Each structure stands twice: as C-alpha cells, then as structure tokens.
Amino acid sequence: MASSLAITPTQQAIYSQDRRPALYGSLITLLVINNLFAAGRWVIHWLTHYRNDFSLRRIFVEDYFILLAAICINAVIGNLLAATHYGLGLHSWRINKEDANYPQNLSDTFKHVWATMILTGPTFTFIKLSILFFYRRLFRLNQNWLHIAWWVNVIYVILWLIGSTGFYIFQCWPVQWYYMQYYQKYDRQPPYPIHGQCDATSTIHVAIPLIFGLFSDVMVLTLPMASIFRLRVSRKSKIGLTLVFSVGIIACVLDMVRIIELTLDTDDKVDPSYGVVVFLILSAATEVTAMACACMPIVGPKAVKEYKRHHQHTSYHQGSKLSKLSFSGSHSRQKEDQIALNSVQATSHSKSLGNERKNPAEGMIWVENEIEVTIGDDEHEANHSTTSTAHAI
Numbered sequence: 001m002a003s004s005l006a007i008t009p010t011q012q013a014i015y016s017q018d019r020r021p022a023l024y025g026s027l028i029t030l031l032v033i034n035n036l037f038a039a040g041r042w043v044i045h046w047l048t049h050y051r052n053d054f055s056l057r058r059i060f061v062e063d064y065f066i067l068l069a070a071i072c073i074n075a076v077i078g079n080l081l082a083a084t085h086y087g088l089g090l091h092s093w094r095i096n097k098e099d100a101n102y103p104q105n106l107s108d109t110f111k112h113v114w115a116t117m118i119l120t121g122p123t124f125t126f127i128k129l130s131i132l133f134f135y136r137r138l139f140r141l142n143q144n145w146l147h148i149a150w151w152v153n154v155i156y157v158i159l160w161l162i163g164s165t166g167f168y169i170f171q172c173w174p175v176q177w178y179y180m181q182y183y184q185k186y187d188r189q190p191p192y193p194i195h196g197q198c199d200a201t202s203t204i205h206v207a208i209p210l211i212f213g214l215f216s217d218v219m220v221l222t223l224p225m226a227s228i229f230r231l232r233v234s235r236k237s238k239i240g241l242t243l244v245f246s247v248g249i250i251a252c253v254l255d256m257v258r259i260i261e262l263t264l265d266t267d268d269k270v271d272p273s274y275g276v277v278v279f280l281i282l283s284a285a286t287e288v289t290a291m292a293c294a295c296m297p298i299v300g301p302k303a304v305k306e307y308k309r310h311h312q313h314t315s316y317h318q319g320s321k322l323s324k325l326s327f328s329g330s331h332s333r334q335k336e337d338q339i340a341l342n343s344v345q346a347t348s349h350s351k352s353l354g355n356e357r358k359n360p361a362e363g364m365i366w367v368e369n370e371i372e373v374t375i376g377d378d379e380h381e382a383n384h385s386t387t388s389t390a391h392a393i
Contacts, residue, residue, distance in 0.1 A: 005097050019089035019277045023080070026281050030288045031077045037295040038070035044302050060137060065130035066294060072123040073287050076116045080280060083112035088280075092273045096186065103182040109273055110179040113280065114168075117206075120283070121165035124213055127290045128157045128220050131248075134297070139227050146227060153219055160216055164209035171205070172198040207262050214255050217290075221248045244297050251290040258282035 007015070045063055080088070086109040087095035095109070096102035132153055139146065172178040177196030183189065228241045261282055267275025 005093065005102065007093050007097060011091065011093050014091065015094055017091060017274070019274065020084050023084045023089045023277060023281065027077050027080055027084070027284060030284050031074065034070060034073045034077070034288045034291050037292045037299060038066055040299045041066055041295040044298055060133070062130040062133040062137070065126045065133065066291075069123055069126035069130060069291060069294070072119050072126060073284075073291060076119050076123060076287060077284055079112040079115045079119075080284060083109045083116075086112070088113070088273055089277050090273055092271050095273055103186050103188060106182050106273060107179045110182070113276070114178045116280070116283070117168040118165060120168065120287075121161045121209070123287050124216075124290065125157055125161040127287075127294050128216065129154070131220055131294050132157070132223075134294075135224055139224065149223055153216070153223060156216055156219065160209070160212055164213065167200070167205075167209055171200040172196055201268070203262050203266050203268060206268075207259050210255065210259050210262070214252065214259065217248065217252045217255060221246070221252065244300060247296045247300075248290075248293040251286060251293050254282065254286045254289050258286055 042063060045060065049060070050058060086105045087099075088109050092106060095106050099105040132150060136150060169175055172181070174194065174196050177194065177198060178201070180190055180194055181196065181198060184195070224245050225242065228238055228245065231238060231241070233241075258279060262279050266279045
C-alpha cells in the first residue's frame, strides 16, 4: 500500500529513474571477483606450501589477513545489496511514496549503508597488513631503514583503523541516529523515543578518513620499490617485479576518484538514496580492486605460468634461458634437463650465498625465489621439482 505523500511535478518527471539495476549488476560482479581472487590465492598457497605438511602454524600471516579482508568485503557488498532491496538507487520521495510505513524503508536503507561505512576501516586495514606481511616474508628486513619503514607503515595503518572506524561509528549521536534521523525529517513517530544530531556527516568530513587512507596506500605501495631496484637481477627482471608490485596504483587511482566523487558530486542530504549510489559503487570497487592487487603477486604469475605451460609448444616467455643437460647411465636412453630461469640470474656463488643466508650481514635484503626444473625424455614426458635460491641486496 502506497503512502499519501504528495510529490511535486519536478519529482514526478524523474519518478521512474532507477539505479538499482546498476547496483545489482556491479555488486554481484564485484562479489564474484573478490571471492575468485581470495580463493585463488589460498588454492595456490595450498598447492605450493600447505598441502604436504599442513598445520595452522605453517599458514602465512598474510593469508589470514586476506581471508579476513575477503569476509569484510563480502559483508560490505551484502549490506549494499540489502540496502538496494530496501530502496537504494531510487529517489527518496519514491521510496516514501511506495512505503505505507514511511520512512521505515529509507531508514533501513541507511542502516545498511552505515554498516558498510563501519566496515571500511577493517577492510582496508586487513588488505594493507596482508601486503605488509607479504613484503616482510619476501624481503628479509635486516636493513635498518627497511625495518623501520615497515613498522611505520604497520603503526600508521592501525592508527588509521582506530580513527576512521571511530569516526564512522560516532559521526552521529546517538550512533543509530544516522539512520533514525529520517523519522524526524519527515515528522513521523519513530519506533522508540529518540533524538540526536549528525553534525559530522557532511561529505567533507566523511572524506577526511579516506584522504588519510589514500596517503597510507601510497606509503605501502612505495615500500618495496627501493628494495627491488637494489636486487642483483637483470634490469628486465627488476622492471617485471616493479610492474607486479605497482598494480596497487590502480586501487590508489580508484580511491582518489571516489574521494572526488564524494566531495563534488554526492548528494547525501536532499535525495540521499539516489545521490550516494555512485560513491557507494566506487567504494565497493575500490575495496575489491585492493583485494585483487594484494593477491596479484601470487595469482598473476601462477596464471601466466599455467597459460604458458599449456602453450609451451608455440610460445615461450621472452628472456627465459634454457639449458640442456645430457645424462648417461647404465641405460642407452638419454634425458635432457631444461632449467627455466625466468627472473633469477643463477650465479656460481650459491655455496657462499648459502653461508651468508644463515648469518645475513647487516645491510642485506634477502629475497626468496623458486626455480622450477623440468626434466623430460625423448617422448616429452616431464617430471617437475623446485629448488630455492636467494638474492641479496
């Protein structure tokens, strides 16, 4: 049953505008992408690290953070889908017009929007901590400046989590006034007696935590760059590693776009259920992009490797070096070993490096890598094994 609210001719002219299809389409797509990347990372690590000798203590810390981030993003998207069910994407006056108990649907809409805002801090914090702990495992932090820079990033991220989450929870007082205020706005009796204020809910105030979060994004993104360019590998390998770790630029750009959208083109007062849609879609897209960027150094190389393995008869990775080794034994057959050194330059100092690795000198950064060794006979049968090596800076 529709309410008896009157609408103006201007409102009637745009009554049919509906952003719900865009919300449903984009949110479901983002939900799938988020879970594909998170699951892909866990599957790859299960196959390469956990399967043979599984225990909770052997799971990398960053994989726990990725799991928590994926859960938070699913919760964000789930709340936005629920908000869309209640009317997000429609004009506020249409929601009330079609709601016999108005503004209950409008209030429920922003109850779920409020939940997504509270989850913003934990989501990005888990993603950034995952990236930082991945750096810590990849680059051995026995250089003082790198060790200090890593801790500065961790402390900053945790402080940002406390500040941003606290702001989004207490931007209105009492906190539920964020979504209960519409009863007072439309002069309707709320389900229970309540009065409050939302003096800190302007778009400028909401953008402040996002700006500090963008600064943290840049800090985390630039942390590995100095280390990469001091690795003892070829220039081509350095460029490749830089590109892998630079995919986070996409998330930074998207974060900047949503801040601009929030401050310049978001209506959160007159027609909020329709005016905040673009910002909320960009927010969900930024979170999923950050998840993808955090998983890309694990999922990306594996995907490329599998693609090339299935097309090895037609194309090979440029710059890879194949070394054929002949073996002779009691049998007359010969086997050839093909050792693919994709991004690592093997040296004749492996023995001395092994000794240094046990007692790393001050000022060195160690990077773990794996070399795949493929052994095949004349009939192209293959056995695979992996060996590890390390690079010092």
